[in-house]
Amino acid sequence: VQLVESGGGSVMPGGSLRLSCVASDPDVSEYCLGWFRQAPGKQREGVAVSSAGGGATAYADSVKGRFTISRDNVQLTMYLEMRNLRVEDTGLYYCASLRATRWKDCAPFKGYVTGGQGTQVTVS
Numbered sequence: 001v002q003l004v005e006s007g008g009g010s011v012m013p014g015g016s017l018r019l020s021c022v023a024s025d026p027d028v029s030e031y032c033l034g035w036f037r038q039a040p041g042k043q044r045e046g047v048a049v050s051s052a053g054g055g056a057t058a059y060a061d062s063v064k065g066r067f068t069i070s071r072d073n074v075q076l077t078m079y080l081e082m083r084n085l086r087v088e089d090t091g092l093y094y095c096a097s098l099r100a101t102r103w104k105d106c107a108p109f110k111g112y113v114t115g116g117q118g119t120q121v122t123v124s
Contacts, residue, residue, distance in 0.1 A: 001023050001024060001025040001028065001031060001097045001113075001115050002023070002024035002025070002115050002116070003021050003022070003023055003024070003094075003095045003096070003097065003114070003115035003116040004021065004022045004024075004116050004117075005019060005020070005021050005093065005094060005095050005116045005117070005118055005119040006019070006020050006021075006022075006119055007019040007020045007119055008093060008119030008120045008121045008122075009120075009121070009122070010122040010123075010124070011085055011121075011122070011123055012123070012124070013085060013086055013087055013123055013124075014084055014085065015085050015123070016081075016082060016083045016084075016085065017082045017085065017121060018079060018080070018081050018082070019035065019079065019080040019082070019093055019095075019119060019121075020077060020078070020079055021033070021035075021077065021078040021079070021080075021095030021116070022076055022077050023076045023077070023078070023097070023115075024076075024115075025076075026076065028073055028076050028097075029052055029053065029073040030052055030099060030101060031052055031097040031098060031099050031100070032049055032050065032051060032052055032097065032098040032099075032100050032105065032106030032112070033049070033050050033071055033078045033095060033096070033097055033098075034046060034047070034048060034049035034050065034069075034095070034096050034097075034098070034106075034109065034112050035047040035048050035049075035069060035078075035080045035093060035094070035095055035096075036093070036094045036095075036096055036109075036112065036114065037089075037091040037092065037093045037094070037121070038091050038092050038094070038118075039088075039090060039091040039092075040091075042091075044094075045060065045109075046060055046109030046112075047059070047060050047063055047067065047080070047093070048060070048063065048067055048068075048069035048080060049069070049106050049107060049109060049112075050069050050070070050071050050078065050106070051103045051106050052100065052101045052106070053073070054070065054071045054072075054073065056103045056106070056107075057069050058106075058107045058109075060109075062088070063082075063089070066082065066083050066084045066085075067080060067081065067082050067083070068080070068081040069081075078095055080093070082121070085121075085123045086123060087123050087124060088123075089121060089123050090121060090122050090123050090124070091120075091121060092118040092119070092120055092121075093118055093119050093120075093121050094114040094116060094118045095114070095115070095116060096112035096113055096114040096115065097112065097113060097115060098111050098112045098113070
């Protein structure tokens with residue numbers, strides 16, 4: 001699935017951003033979707049994932065209570081609402097997909113394939 005991210009930018013600590021990810025596949029409702037990020041010198045890490053239907057979500061401990069993932073399968077779009085941003089949230093954010101319809105296959109952040117160039121988030 002091709003995915004195009006947008007919405008990144010530079011904010012001060014405590015600020016907010018909303019990332020968007022548009023999918024190319026009209027069958028996106030058959031995919032788990034998630035957000036991942038990679039900071040310079042660090043490995044890619046999972047941030048948040050959503051079940052194929054959007055009814056279930058999971059978050060990395062570091063972003064719980066601050067980030068919210070959502071999706072609109074009709075609009076083929078996924079979002080990541082980020083509040084109370086911290087310096088350590090800085091990184092290149094990617095959306096990714098995993099063809100699975102069972103929530104237990106979506107949640108572990110494993111097996112996802114990124115499909116775009118990412119969008120940069122800088123908190124400083």
